[in-house]
Amino acid sequence: MGRRTVLRALSTLPLGAALAGCRARDRDESNVVVFRHPKLFGDPTALNVVLADFERASGVRVRREALPASSDEQHLFYAINLQARSREFDVLALDTIWTAEFAQAGWLREITHLLSVADRADFFPGALASVTWQGRIHALPWFADAGLLYWRKDLLAQHAMAPPRTWDELLAATRAVKTAQPGLHGFVWQGKQYEGLVCNALEFVWSHGGDLDAAHVREAIDGLAFMRALVTEGVSPAWVTTLTEESARVIFGRGDALFLRNWPYAWRLFEREGSMLRGRVGMSVLPHAPGEQSAGTLGGWQLGVNAFSQRSAVAEQLAAYLTAPSAQKALALAYGYSPPRRSLYADAEFAAAQPFLASLHGVLEAARPRPVSPHYVALSQTLQAQFSAVLTGVRSPQAALDRMLRTAAALERR
Amino acid sequence: MRSARREALLLLAPGGLLLVVVTALPMLLVLWLSFETRSVFRPPAFAGLDNYLRLAYDPRFWNALWNTVYFALVSVTLELVLGMAIALLVARAGRVRSLVYGAMLVPWAIPTVASARMWEWMYNAEFGVINSLLGAQINWLGDPLLALHAAIAMDVWKSTPFVALLLLAGLQSIPPDLYRAAAIDGARAWTTFRRITLPLLVPVILVAIVFRTIDALRVFDAVYVLTGGGPANGTETLSIYAYKALFQTLEFGYGSALAVAVLAITAAATIIYARLLRAGGQ
Numbered sequence: 001m002g003r004r005t006v007l008r009a010l011s012t013l014p015l016g017a018a019l020a021g022c023r024a025r026d027r028d029e030s031n032v033v034v035f036r037h038p039k040l041f042g043d044p045t046a047l048n049v050v051l052a053d054f055e056r057a058s059g060v061r062v063r064r065e066a067l068p069a070s071s072d073e074q075h076l077f078y079a080i081n082l083q084a085r086s087r088e089f090d091v092l093a094l095d096t097i098w099t100a101e102f103a104q105a106g107w108l109r110e111i112t113h114l115l116s117v118a119d120r121a122d123f124f125p126g127a128l129a130s131v132t133w134q135g136r137i138h139a140l141p142w143f144a145d146a147g148l149l150y151w152r153k154d155l156l157a158q159h160a161m162a163p164p165r166t167w168d169e170l171l172a173a174t175r176a177v178k179t180a181q182p183g184l185h186g187f188v189w190q191g192k193q194y195e196g197l198v199c200n201a202l203e204f205v206w207s208h209g210g211d212l213d214a215a216h217v218r219e220a221i222d223g224l225a226f227m228r229a230l231v232t233e234g235v236s237p238a239w240v241t242t243l244t245e246e247s248a249r250v251i252f253g254r255g256d257a258l259f260l261r262n263w264p265y266a267w268r269l270f271e272r273e274g275s276m277l278r279g280r281v282g283m284s285v286l287p288h289a290p291g292e293q294s295a296g297t298l299g300g301w302q303l304g305v306n307a308f309s310q311r312s313a314v315a316e317q318l319a320a321y322l323t324a325p326s327a328q329k330a331l332a333l334a335y336g337y338s339p340p341r342r343s344l345y346a347d348a349e350f351a352a353a354q355p356f357l358a359s360l361h362g363v364l365e366a367a368r369p370r371p372v373s374p375h376y377v378a379l380s381q382t383l384q385a386q387f388s389a390v391l392t393g394v395r396s397p398q399a400a401l402d403r404m405l406r407t408a409a410a411l412e413r414r
Numbered sequence: 415m416r417s418a419r420r421e422a423l424l425l426l427a428p429g430g431l432l433l434v435v436v437t438a439l440p441m442l443l444v445l446w447l448s449f450e451t452r453s454v455f456r457p458p459a460f461a462g463l464d465n466y467l468r469l470a471y472d473p474r475f476w477n478a479l480w481n482t483v484y485f486a487l488v489s490v491t492l493e494l495v496l497g498m499a500i501a502l503l504v505a506r507a508g509r510v511r512s513l514v515y516g517a518m519l520v521p522w523a524i525p526t527v528a529s530a531r532m533w534e535w536m537y538n539a540e541f542g543v544i545n546s547l548l549g550a551q552i553n554w555l556g557d558p559l560l561a562l563h564a565a566i567a568m569d570v571w572k573s574t575p576f577v578a579l580l581l582l583a584g585l586q587s588i589p590p591d592l593y594r595a596a597a598i599d600g601a602r603a604w605t606t607f608r609r610i611t612l613p614l615l616v617p618v619i620l621v622a623i624v625f626r627t628i629d630a631l632r633v634f635d636a637v638y639v640l641t642g643g644g645p646a647n648g649t650e651t652l653s654i655y656a657y658k659a660l661f662q663t664l665e666f667g668y669g670s671a672l673a674v675a676v677l678a679i680t681a682a683a684t685i686i687y688a689r690l691l692r693a694g695g696q
Contacts, residue, residue, distance in 0.1 A: 072662060079454060079664050105454045191556070193644020239539035241556030241645050251540065374455065378663040385474075389646035392558050414453075 033314045035064045037093035038074065038301065046334030050327050057321075060314050071095060071195070075377070082107040085308045090315035091322075094139055094302045096130040096369060097376045102304065103138040104374035109305040109312055112137040114320045122325075126298040127340040130369035138304055140323040141340035143331075145299035146360070146367035147203050150252065150260040150270070153282045155184075167207070167226060167287045170259060174235050177258050187230060188248045189261035191240040193388035198370060198380055199297035200261060201227060201387040206295035206368055207288040212383075212408065217401060222289065224390045224397035231391065241392055253277060261286065263299060264338060264363075267356050285363050298367040300340065332357060338364060375411035382407040441677070447670035454664050465671035475672070477647055478655040481562060482679070485637075485651060486630035489569045493626055494619065496570065497577030502607075504578065505585045518575040526572065530639035533568045537640070555641055558648030565637045565649055569630065577622045584618030585611070617691065624687045631680045652676045 040047060051062045067074045075098060081088065082102070094102065102108045115137050120128065127141035149170075151163055155177050164170035174186035190196035204227045205211065210220030230236040243251075245262055252260035253269065255276055260266070270277045285294040303319040305312055321327055328339040329350055338357045342365075344350050351358040373379055386404050389395035395403075448465055452458040469475050504514050521529065536543050537554035545552055554564045588611065596606045634653035637643070643650035643658070653676055660669030 076661055076664075083454060101454065192642070193646065194642055237539070238551075239553045239556045241553065242539065256540075375663075378665070381658060381663065384644070385647040385650075388644050389558075392556070392645045392648075394558050394646045394648075 030311075031059075032061045032063050033091065033311050033318055034089040035062055035091045035093075035318065036067055036089040037064060038067045039069070040331075040335050040337075042335045046331065050322070050330050054318060054321050058314065058317060060311075060318075062318065065089065067093070078102070078107075082306070082308070087306070087308050087310055090306050090309040090311050091318050092304050092306055093142065094304050096127075096298055096300055096302060097380070099131055099139050099302060099304065100133045100372045101374045101376060103133040103136075107307050108138040109307045109309070109316070110136050110138060111140065111305055111316060111319065114140065114316060122341045122343050124340050124342065124364050124367060126364075126367040126369050127300065127302075130298060130372060131302050133372065133374070139302035140304075140319055141300065142303050142323055142328070143300045143337040144340035144364050144367065145263050145338065146296035146363045147199055147261055147263065147286060147299075148296055148360075148363045149284055149286045150262060150266065151282050151284075152255075152258050152277070152280060154280045155181075155258055156282075163282055163284055164259075164287050166290055168290070170287050171233070171235055174258055185237050185251065185257040186235040187259040187261070188236060188240060188243060188251050188257045190243055190245055190248055191236070191388075191391055192242050192244050193384050194244065195380060195384065196244055197387050197391070198383045199299070201383070201391075202297050202368075202370060203261070203286055203295060207286060207292055209289065209292040212371060212401075212404060214405065217405075219292075220401055221397040224387070224400065226289075227387075228390055228393065228397070232393075241388070264356070264360055268336065271356075283359070285366055294366050295368045296363055296366060298369045300338075340364070371408070373408075373411070375414065378411055379408055444670045444673050444677075447666055448674045450667045452666040458667075461667065465668050468668060469671055469675065474647065474650070474655065475652075475675070478650050478652045479675075479679075481649060482631055482633070482651040482653075482676075485562060485566055485569070485633055486627055486683075488563075489566045489573070489630050490623060490626045492566070492570045493574045493577045494622065496574045497581055497622070500574065500578040501581035501585055502611075504582055515579075518578060520575075521572045522575045524572075526635045527639055529572060530568065530636045533564075533571075534640055537564055556645055558646045561641050561645060561649045565633075565640050568636055568640065569633065572636070573626060573629070577626060580618055580622045580625075581615065584615045588614050620687060620691045624684060624691070627683050627687065628680050631683060632676060652679070 035051075047064070051064065055061055068077055074095070078092065078094075078098070082105070099108070103110075123141050124144060126146075127144050131137055131139040131141060149164075151173075156163060156173060159173070159176050159180065161173045161176060162169070164173055170187060178184055178186060190200045201224065202212075205220045205223035208219050208223035208226060210216045210218075210223045212220065231238055231240060240248075245266075248260060249262055249266045249269065251257050252262075253266075253275065267281070267283060269275065270281045272278070286296055288294040303323055305315045305319055309315050322331075325339075325341055325343055328341060329344055329347065331337065332339045332344065332350065333353050336354060336357065338360050342361070345358055345361040370376065371379060383404055386395065386400040390397050390400045449461060449463070450458045451461040451464065500518070504511060504518070507514050524532075534555065535541070539545060539551060539553050539556065542554070544554065553560065555561050592610050592614075593606060596610055601609070632653055633651050634657065637649050637651055638654055638657070641649045643654045652672060656669055656672035656676060659665045659672055663669075
């Protein structure tokens with residue numbers, strides 16, 4: 001059997017096809033732009049269609065490659081490759097918390113010029129803040145996420161209570177319902193020592209008018225004291241200190257809790273067929289202290305351009321194209337992720353097809369990014385431990401806040 | 415004679431080379447890295463003892479060191495006591511012994527990550543089997559004081575069989591004549607244990623302690639899966655801190671210094687035990 005025959009035989013197998021594909025790709029690599037992104041849950045054809053439109057318009061082929069599954073691995077993947085000045089990918093999807101770090105490290109191309117005046121007005125302020133480092137834009141918002149409050153419509157109606165707008169109202173509603181149903185848990189959220197706790201604790205701090213800086217210490221202490229009081233007063237179960245997004249969602253989804261803090265993804269799971277809470281869940285922005293503003297922590301994905309890319313012009317085009325209203329609308333309709341542009345929330349087709357996403361407008365408008373810092377990952381480790389120490393009563397809010405501010409200052413000097 | 419020696423060296427060379435490449439080189443590299451400042455923002459630069467100085471003033475390091483040492487001391491002690499009890503029982507088990515062997519090995523054979531997930535569920539405050547059996551609502555993994563002990567309990571469950579097996583092998587190597595002689599002399603069970611079993615088991619006990627201590631001082635996967643180091647860093651061990659510094663915050667210099675600290679502590683423990691072992695052997 002000659003070499004040719006072997007190759008021909010191989011090419012009938014999927015592996016052979018893949019190899020042949022590789023070789024074909026190698027030949028005109030100059031005309032390919034590589035897009036690294038996390039797995040999108042749902043039918044991949046929607047993204048392929050959007051990318052095919054781009055290929056037709058630009059004459060450039062787009063190859064998309066998946067990131068590892070966990071956030072830690074994704075961060076590590078980018079860090080290892082970008083530190084080695086990898087040119088293997090041109091457009092990269094970034095978690096909101098990495099942009100400043102990658103920008104400071106010189107791994108992201110500055111793309112301020114891609115943002116028109118209209119874009120600036122269109123993107124939600126939190127999303128825009130999270131892509132801005134030292135006054136320059138280093139990525140474009142792709143999807144936006146924010147913490148919000150879910151509640152049991154049926155239980156609140158039974159007790160003639162309105163959905164809470166302030167934390168006091170949430171406490172009052174919990175007490176009222178729990179008096180009648182002592183077995184029910186009040187408010188479940190993410191209290192385990194991990195990134196989720198930072199998101200939750202910052203929401204408590206912000207909604208009391210606080211922030212992680214010297215000018216807002218008093219209000220921040222109020223927010224943290226409130227967080228601790230949720231446990232000591234029995235509004236949240238003691239084991240809220242072990243809960244993550246999924247474990248909290250499961251407890252609420254079983255009908256065991258009155259209130260839940262989670263991300264928008266939980267909605268679909270409560271409303272899907274077979275869910276015991278179908279039609280019984282309400283959702284809104286998180287409550288706030290009297291006279292203060294609600295704030296959910298911003299999450300989501302952004303698109304940046306690899307600073308070492310050899311096809312940066314095309315890469316910029318692709319990043320701009322994927323974050324433009326038309327592509328964001330198509331992807332939101334297909335995957336149900338919320339777009340970070342205000343204009344889409346006024347779009348009739350979008351509102352009709354994705355009523356839940358459309359209802360997130362207010363939540364995303366109020367969303368705030370976690371500290372935009374090149375040292376965010378290190379800062380977060382301290383925040384996680386200190387917030388956890390407050391929540392478990394190991395440290396007073398004042399002492400924990402002192403440590404957080406000291407660490408933040410030390411990181412800025414490093 | 416000389417050619418035989420040369421041949422021996424030649425035959426040993428591949429194995430030796432492999433050891434150098436997979437063990438010595440990475441270790442030296444980590445040691446080298448620990449003298450550098452190296453992060454994503456800065457090119458590597460020699461920093462002398464800076465990382466170790468930072469270690470000395472880092473409360474998180476001391477907390478992790480305390481957690482690690484406490485974890486190792488308590489878990490190894492419990493494993494030894496329980497392992498001894500089980501070994502003594504099984505030694506008398508007679509015909510069912512092989513069955514007991516197999517059953518004992520199960521916890522030791524399950525991959526740690528899998529058993530840690532299992533224990534995480536068992537410890538679940540709301541749905542966990544432990545609270546359900548106790549009829550209580552104990553916050554095993556969410557209380558800073560309890561969480562480390564919960565991790566210790568899992569380690570004891572996992573590693574006691576290993577200690578028991580080692581001790582069992584030791585027990586079987588004690589000549590039965592000694593026990594017979596003791597019985598004739600009218601020695602009680604406790605006296606026989608203290609005067610015959612224990613002294614003859616000392617070398618095996620020390621080996622068990624060395625193995626278990628080294629493992630316990632490096633503990634990572636069990637605790638990381640159970641708690642991730644929380645709550646309030648109450649279960650953050652040195653290896654977890656080193657992992658977070660190396661693979662999350664990408665502080666390659668400082669993370670390496672932490673890894674070297676783990677190495678130094680395990681090495682110190684091993685040397686102390688090796689001394690004891692030699693003294694015990696004489």
